[in-house]
Amino acid sequence: MDLLKPPALIGIHSLPPELLVSLFKLLCYNGAARPPSTQNQHPSRHPPPALMLVCRAWYEIIRNNPTFWSVIVLRGDNPLSKIPVNTDTPGADGRVEWLRECLKRSGDLSINLIITSERLLGLRPLLQTIHEHAYRFQTFTVVLWNGYKDQDPEVHIPPIKKLLDYSFPALKNLLLSPPSFQPFVPRLMINTESPELHTLSCFYHMIIPSQPSNLTRLTLKWFELDDIQPPLGGSQIELPNLLELCLKKCRNPLGILSALSAPALQKLTVHQTKSYIRFPPEIPPYRNLRELQWEDVLPDLALGPVLRSCPNLTRFANYIVDRRQDLQIRIREGPPCILNTVIKESPGINERKDGKWPPFDELLLDSATCEELKELVKIIPTIKRIYLLKDPTKRRGLKDKKREKELLASMRHRVDVVIRHGSS
Numbered sequence: 001m002d003l004l005k006p007p008a009l010i011g012i013h014s015l016p017p018e019l020l021v022s023l024f025k026l027l028c029y030n031g032a033a034r035p036p037s038t039q040n041q042h043p044s045r046h047p048p049p050a051l052m053l054v055c056r057a058w059y060e061i062i063r064n065n066p067t068f069w070s071v072i073v074l075r076g077d078n079p080l081s082k083i084p085v086n087t088d089t090p091g092a093d094g095r096v097e098w099l100r101e102c103l104k105r106s107g108d109l110s111i112n113l114i115i116t117s118e119r120l121l122g123l124r125p126l127l128q129t130i131h132e133h134a135y136r137f138q139t140f141t142v143v144l145w146n147g148y149k150d151q152d153p154e155v156h157i158p159p160i161k162k163l164l165d166y167s168f169p170a171l172k173n174l175l176l177s178p179p180s181f182q183p184f185v186p187r188l189m190i191n192t193e194s195p196e197l198h199t200l201s202c203f204y205h206m207i208i209p210s211q212p213s214n215l216t217r218l219t220l221k222w223f224e225l226d227d228i229q230p231p232l233g234g235s236q237i238e239l240p241n242l243l244e245l246c247l248k249k250c251r252n253p254l255g256i257l258s259a260l261s262a263p264a265l266q267k268l269t270v271h272q273t274k275s276y277i278r279f280p281p282e283i284p285p286y287r288n289l290r291e292l293q294w295e296d297v298l299p300d301l302a303l304g305p306v307l308r309s310c311p312n313l314t315r316f317a318n319y320i321v322d323r324r325q326d327l328q329i330r331i332r333e334g335p336p337c338i339l340n341t342v343i344k345e346s347p348g349i350n351e352r353k354d355g356k357w358p359p360f361d362e363l364l365l366d367s368a369t370c371e372e373l374k375e376l377v378k379i380i381p382t383i384k385r386i387y388l389l390k391d392p393t394k395r396r397g398l399k400d401k402k403r404e405k406e407l408l409a410s411m412r413h414r415v416d417v418v419i420r421h422g423s424s
Contacts, residue, residue: 253306
């Protein structure tokens with residue numbers, strides 16, 4: 001009868017500490033060491049305390065392992081980060097004490113620090129502690145909620161400049177996420193001593209690392225070249241190894257592209273932009289550019305010059321591919337912007353007279369009619385695959401559904417047409 005008894009369950013506390021450490025690492029830091037995207041939600045609290053509260057055994061394992069303190073999330077409204085930890089200083093800022101404790105427990109490991117705060121003014125007490133350990137920083141992220149609201153904007157410039165005046169010899173990722181609205185302060189050109197920096201995301205101001213040749217990924221938001229202080233004066237910023245460039249809410253993308261020298265660029269993303277062009281600047285050819293994501297905001301006179309500068313483009317999307325799951329497909333009157341660009345001459349811009357456009361083979365659109373798709377394939381015969389987020393045969397107000405289905409079937413004899421979100 002004893003053979004029929006189920007095997008005794010092994011309690012998790014009986015597992016070797018080394019195995020628990022491995023499990024905790026998977027739970028806490030699966031992807032946390034990578035630079036967080038500014039589009040994603042940032043963690044609301046430092047992961048270890050949540051596990052430390054389970055039991056005393058877990059508390060001791062986590063408390064004494066430096067790995068769990070090398071990724072630090074410092075949140076302004078997080079009670080855990082406001083409670084002073086082992087401090088005898090009356091009235092000490094809980095966030096500063098929490099940061100010091102985490103830095104102490106992390107030993108000599110590289111640091112990935114994420115700071116979220118309602119205002120930059122709240123970061124001032126942290127500067128001294130950050131300065132003492134700046135040589136260990138590998139990833140540094142600052143996320144603002146309200147930014148400059150209800151405060152004198154000038155008080156926010158010194159902390160930014162002072163923070164980036166520190167030397168970060170090992171920093172690889174610097175990500176500054178913008179507040180929910182644009183501050184009315186001069187845009188600055190800020191230099192930072194970060195020779196190893198290869199991923200940079202900044203808003204409003206332009207940050208230049210000490211070794212810009214190491215930069216491979218750059219994101220600019222709310223950046224206007226005309227307002228920068230001190231002005232560039234016609235000179236270019238050399239970024240010889242830049243592979244990915246993302247422009248968000250920049251009204252003059254052509255001006256930015258003309259000011260950057262990035263011959264190795266492979267991917268360009270421009271979104272939430274309604275461009276204005278007075279005198280279109282000359283932009284350099286991007287012979288290595290393979291992917292262009294240009295969010296469709298009609299009309300957009302900047303798209304044509306960019307397309308003409310990418311002779312080896314293989315993939316074009318009129319929405320941001322990484323955000324397609326959350327994309328609300330709009331009801332647009334008229335064809336996609338790219339169709340208007342390739343069949344019409346935009347005012348003030350001479351379109352290509354030879355009718356040749358980049359020979360891309362993948363076209364990603366949020367929505368289009370079958371007639372529009374047919375016209376695009378006719379103008380750009382190299383297109384082999386079309387991805388649609390909205391089924392053209394299920395559009396609201398469609399009068400001749402049968403004909404639209406016939407056109408779609410005919411299109412599929414010429415190119416692959418994939419509908420990703422059905423009727424959504």
